[in-house]
Amino acid sequence: MTEAAMKHAPEPMLAIRDLHAWYGESHVLHGIDLEVPAGQVITLLGRNGAGKSTTLKSIMGIVPRRRGSIRLAGVETIGLRPFHIARHGVAFCPEDRGIYATLDVREHLELPTRIDDSGLSTEQVLDLFPHLRERLHSPGTKLSGGEQQMLAIGRTLRTGARLLLLDEPTEGLAPSIVEHIGDTIRLLKAQGYTILLVEQNLHFAMSVADHFYLIDHGQVTARYDRKGIEQDADALLARLGV
Ligand SMILES: Nc1ncnc2c1ncn2[C@@H]1O[C@H](COP(=O)(O)OP(=O)(O)OP(=O)(O)O)[C@@H](O)[C@H]1O
Numbered sequence: 001m002t003e004a005a006m007k008h009a010p011e012p013m014l015a016i017r018d019l020h021a022w023y024g025e026s027h028v029l030h031g032i033d034l035e036v037p038a039g040q041v042i043t044l045l046g047r048n049g050a051g052k053s054t055t056l057k058s059i060m061g062i063v064p065r066r067r068g069s070i071r072l073a074g075v076e077t078i079g080l081r082p083f084h085i086a087r088h089g090v091a092f093c094p095e096d097r098g099i100y101a102t103l104d105v106r107e108h109l110e111l112p113t114r115i116d117d118s119g120l121s122t123e124q125v126l127d128l129f130p131h132l133r134e135r136l137h138s139p140g141t142k143l144s145g146g147e148q149q150m151l152a153i154g155r156t157l158r159t160g161a162r163l164l165l166l167d168e169p170t171e172g173l174a175p176s177i178v179e180h181i182g183d184t185i186r187l188l189k190a191q192g193y194t195i196l197l198v199e200q201n202l203h204f205a206m207s208v209a210d211h212f213y214l215i216d217h218g219q220v221t222a223r224y225d226r227k228g229i230e231q232d233a234d235a236l237l238a239r240l241g242v
Pocket residue numbers: 023026028046047048049050051052053054055
């Protein structure tokens with residue numbers, strides 16, 4: 001690309017450079033570099049403990065100590081607090097889904113802070129996940145794992161965020177529900193959302209993602225496009241230990 005073309009290239013939705021993160025004395029990310037272009041689905045793959053969740057949490061600013069650069073649509077956020085980072089249009093679905101016993105489905109959907117008016121209404125979320133409409137007054141923890149995951153994703157869509165960070169959305173779910181989550185991710189992508197996904201299920205990841213990063217010991221050790229991941233899938237499955 002010429003210098004002039006580079007000047008006019010749009011900033012990626014998310015650009016991470018030389019990201020380090022620590023829990024107390026424990027140094028767990030060792031210079032992560034990654035880019036998430038707007039409108040794409042990117043998956044982080046890696047063994048347990050590799051640093052995938054910590055990468056997502058670092059983007060949200062909820063890791064105690066981090067260093068490097070995390071730019072959201074060109075804006076540096078490494079020094080910002082979580083609330084301010086969220087206002088730049090990013091929302092996080094944690095691995096434990098963050099669903100409460102004391103709130104019912106409707107309350108979970110009415111609780112999120114809206115960053116602007118582009119967030120879905122509760123009705124629009126219920127149209128996307130009709131199962132939830134039938135469970136509107138059920139306490140969050142009485143829902144099945146799949147319903148909890150739909151609620152966790154639905155809650156992020158209420159905020160108006162356009163970059164969604166999903167941590168292992170298919171973990172522990174039955175195949176038909178995994179398929180529904182896959183359909184939802186493809187639909188969100190078609191609607192222009194950008195998604196950064198952590199996933200252990202390689203076949204699921206291959207069915208939704210455009211690009212893949214392999215994380216090992218807090219570093220990116222490989223990058224694949226769709227074609228590359230298909231060619232390397234068997235070796236990768238052995239490497240991931242799944
Ligand atoms: N709150 C914490 N306090 C201390 N160490 C932590 C904490 N959370 C994670 N770690 C450690 O940081 C490293 C990276 O963990 P992380 O959860 O990011 O890995 P992961 O790739 O997401 O794997 P998993 O699927 O097991 O969550 C691991 O060694 C883990 O034990």
